[in-house]
Amino acid sequence: MQSPPPNSFGWCNRVLFRLLSIPKEGPEISDRIVAVDTNTLARQPVRKREVVGEFRSLNNLAAATIVEKLPAGNDGSLDPDAIDRLLVTVHCEMQRISEEFQHGRRVAELLNPILQGLRDRKVDRPLLPP
16 A cells, blocks of 8 residues: 655644534524514524525525525425434433443542542552552
8 A cells, every 4th residue: 555645644634623613603503594473482483594694694604505405495484393303313412322422431530439449448559550
């Protein structure tokens, strides 16, 4: 296999960072695919073409592409039932990821008292430093 050219990893990292990063400016997709009346909280239609246009104008082509793939009715409004299902799915996945990030803390909470007990009883190494 051929070696990558010098500095190619830095270039790859920059490209990946740009592709995978949430834009600093502009709304999140979830902020634009649901609309409610502020007085009644009744669901309002959201025009798919307008949301796609907004993200394109912000040069957020990834968001525009995602919204383009969302189902819409004959009138061009996003399908509210499909949007609700999507938002619940995304919420559940974010919850799962959050729980994954807590796994290390939970393991540390279990192991630290055991390791401390071993240290207190002057058990020989190998033990992790305090």
